Amino acid sequence: xxxxxxxxxxxxxxxxxxxxxxxxxxxxxxxxxxxxxxxxxxxxxxxxxxxxxxxxxxxxxxxxxxxxxxxxxxxxxxxxxxxxxxxxxxxxxxxxxxxxxxxxxxxxxxxxxxxxxxxxxxxxxxxxxxxxxxxxxxxxxxxxxxxxxxxxxxxxxxxxxxxxxxxxxxxxxxxxxxxxxxxxxxxxxxxxxxxxxxxx
Amino acid sequence: xxxxxxxxxxxxxxxxxxxxxxxxxxxxxxxxxxxxxxxxxxxxxxxxxxxxxxxxxxxxxxxxxxxxxxxxxxxxxxxxxxxxxxxxxxxxxxxxxxxxxxxxxxxxxxxxxxxxxxxxxxxxxxxxxxxxxxxxxxxxxxxxxxxxxxxxxxxxxxxxxxxxxxxxxxxxxxxxxxxxxxxxxxxxxxxxxxx
Numbered sequence: 001x002x003x004x005x006x007x008x009x010x011x012x013x014x015x016x017x018x019x020x021x022x023x024x025x026x027x028x029x030x031x032x033x034x035x036x037x038x039x040x041x042x043x044x045x046x047x048x049x050x051x052x053x054x055x056x057x058x059x060x061x062x063x064x065x066x067x068x069x070x071x072x073x074x075x076x077x078x079x080x081x082x083x084x085x086x087x088x089x090x091x092x093x094x095x096x097x098x099x100x101x102x103x104x105x106x107x108x109x110x111x112x113x114x115x116x117x118x119x120x121x122x123x124x125x126x127x128x129x130x131x132x133x134x135x136x137x138x139x140x141x142x143x144x145x146x147x148x149x150x151x152x153x154x155x156x157x158x159x160x161x162x163x164x165x166x167x168x169x170x171x172x173x174x175x176x177x178x179x180x181x182x183x184x185x186x187x188x189x190x191x192x193x194x195x196x197x198x199x200x
Numbered sequence: 201x202x203x204x205x206x207x208x209x210x211x212x213x214x215x216x217x218x219x220x221x222x223x224x225x226x227x228x229x230x231x232x233x234x235x236x237x238x239x240x241x242x243x244x245x246x247x248x249x250x251x252x253x254x255x256x257x258x259x260x261x262x263x264x265x266x267x268x269x270x271x272x273x274x275x276x277x278x279x280x281x282x283x284x285x286x287x288x289x290x291x292x293x294x295x296x297x298x299x300x301x302x303x304x305x306x307x308x309x310x311x312x313x314x315x316x317x318x319x320x321x322x323x324x325x326x327x328x329x330x331x332x333x334x335x336x337x338x339x340x341x342x343x344x345x346x347x348x349x350x351x352x353x354x355x356x357x358x359x360x361x362x363x364x365x366x367x368x369x370x371x372x373x374x375x376x377x378x379x380x381x382x383x384x385x386x387x388x389x390x391x392x393x394x395x
Contacts, residue, residue, distance in 0.1 A: 027283035028353040028376045098282035098323070101330050132284045185282070189322035 026090050027097065029130050035088055042181040045162055048153030051177055055079075055168040056151040060116065060139035063125045068114065068137050070168070078111040078198050079168040080191065083149055085160040085182055087119040087127035092163070095185050096138075097131045102188070106136075109195040110170075114139055118146045118161050154179060167194050232350030232358075237370045239266055239360060240348045244315070244338055252336035256311060266360055267368040271311040273392045278349060278356040279337075280317050281327035286355045289378050290331035296381040297335050309394060313338065317346040317354055361392045 026034060059069035073079050084092040096115055106113055113136040120142040128138050141148045149161040156162060165186060167176035176194040180186045233239060243263040247253050257270025266274055279286040300306045312335040316324040324339045340346050359372030371391045378384055389395035
């Protein structure tokens, strides 16, 4: 009887995995141009920073031209770093367009969003154009490859970055770290809750 | 023995849920429903908002099935707050709702409902508030409804005709291509036989 129960439990867990692992709900905005890498190892790196640390500084090229440094926001704005693994992939393509309609939430919490991937500028330019006009800077951590992701400890062994969010306060201190399962989009409400905590 | 007995209900429940999931995985996951089909067995949470419940003609709480909506035709939009097309088209779909609600011959016959693929309640509400969506939007946070509807890209539209005897039939099943409220409504009226 116990064996039967266990068998059913295993069967259930496999089913639940199959169920949750493959759904994306991808937007038609990207037509058939999305490459599906399949299911990847959920997390494949080890964090090099923790909550309470000073956020490692950086300066990266932006798709709008020029470079953007983390330091420019010190004392002025809270900063959210959104690392996504790769352009033209399913979950990543359906993450930033959601952030694009909640500028008011970022503004209300005196925060700026910086989107970062390890792709190069031309790729990021073409990809983000499909999302409509983004209100936040998109930065390329392409060269030296993934150096910023590596400094935060979210560079995977295959050269992609993790799907990770860092919330940094105006003093430059890391207040929240969320390294998500690369195969799933993080819930917006988690980020919003962390932003609201900053201004309290 | 006690441990075994304790384990049974959870295992049986897991088994039953898994069977339901596997049913969609095996029979309905890779292809969207086609014109002439009936909808797969999907249970949708009844909206918590009384205005939405009244709009759909639902009295109970818990779950409902599309054919239980009090209407002759139900237009289902599979959307996501993360979908740029869904964002762009939202005002035009709101206009479709207004045209229907403003026409005494149509308002009780055609109902709109949105299903947020992979969206939580919070995310669906962000979309609803951002675009002032007047019709019910249902969260599908674990993609369970989306899975049963063939994992379609978004936005995806389904037109369902509800017959007098509780049966129903899909008369429209298409990805995106919302060319404007009037044209779409006219198409729905023609294909459903309401016109």
